[in-house]
Amino acid sequence: MTKIVAVTACIAGIAHTYMAAENLKKYAKKEGIPIKVETQGAMGIENKLKKSDIQDADIVIFAVDTTVQGVDRFEGKKILKVGTSEVVKDGKSTIDDAVKMVK
Numbered sequence: 001m002t003k004i005v006a007v008t009a010c011i012a013g014i015a016h017t018y019m020a021a022e023n024l025k026k027y028a029k030k031e032g033i034p035i036k037v038e039t040q041g042a043m044g045i046e047n048k049l050k051k052s053d054i055q056d057a058d059i060v061i062f063a064v065d066t067t068v069q070g071v072d073r074f075e076g077k078k079i080l081k082v083g084t085s086e087v088v089k090d091g092k093s094t095i096d097d098a099v100k101m102v103k
Contacts (some may be wrong), residue, residue, distance in 0.1 A: 002102045004028060004035040004095070005049050006061035007068050008084060013042035016084035020063040023091030031095055040069050049073070058102045061094060063087040078102065 006024050010016035021037045028035035036057075038049045051073070054060070060074050062081040068074075080098050087094050 002033055002059065002099050003057050004033060004059055004061060004098055005053050005057040006035060006037045006063060007040060007049070008037060008087070009040035009064045009066050009068060010084045011065050013040070016065070016088060017041040020084040020087040020091075023087050024061065024063065024094065027091040027095045030092075031099070033095065033099070040064075045069060059098045061098055063094065 008017050008020040008024070017039050018041065021039050024037055025035060036049055036053050037047060039046045054073055054077065057077065059078045059080060062068055062079055063084050064081070065084050078101055080094070080101055082094055
């Protein structure tokens with residue numbers, strides 16, 4: 001089974017950061033895919049991914065419109081990078097694309 005970790009971050013660090021995170025969780029759950037999402041918003045880093053979460057993940061989704069903090073943590077992992085608005089509009093496609101990248 002595909003395991004996903006994700007980081008969401010928008011320029012303002014408010015609405016899109018959290019809406020993208022919720023959409024990723026919602027569609028991963030519908031597909032029965034385990035996911036952990038770190039948000040990098042106005043409140044700083046929340047739900048910070050543990051080293052073990054990243055190591056166990058098959059793929060990383062960066063749903064971001066800005067620079068990911070601590071990007072070096074994800075070195076060597078498959079990464080799917082999309083904008084937050086893309087995920088807000090169609091979270092299912094992002095999850096589907098991530099699964100396809102793993103296979």
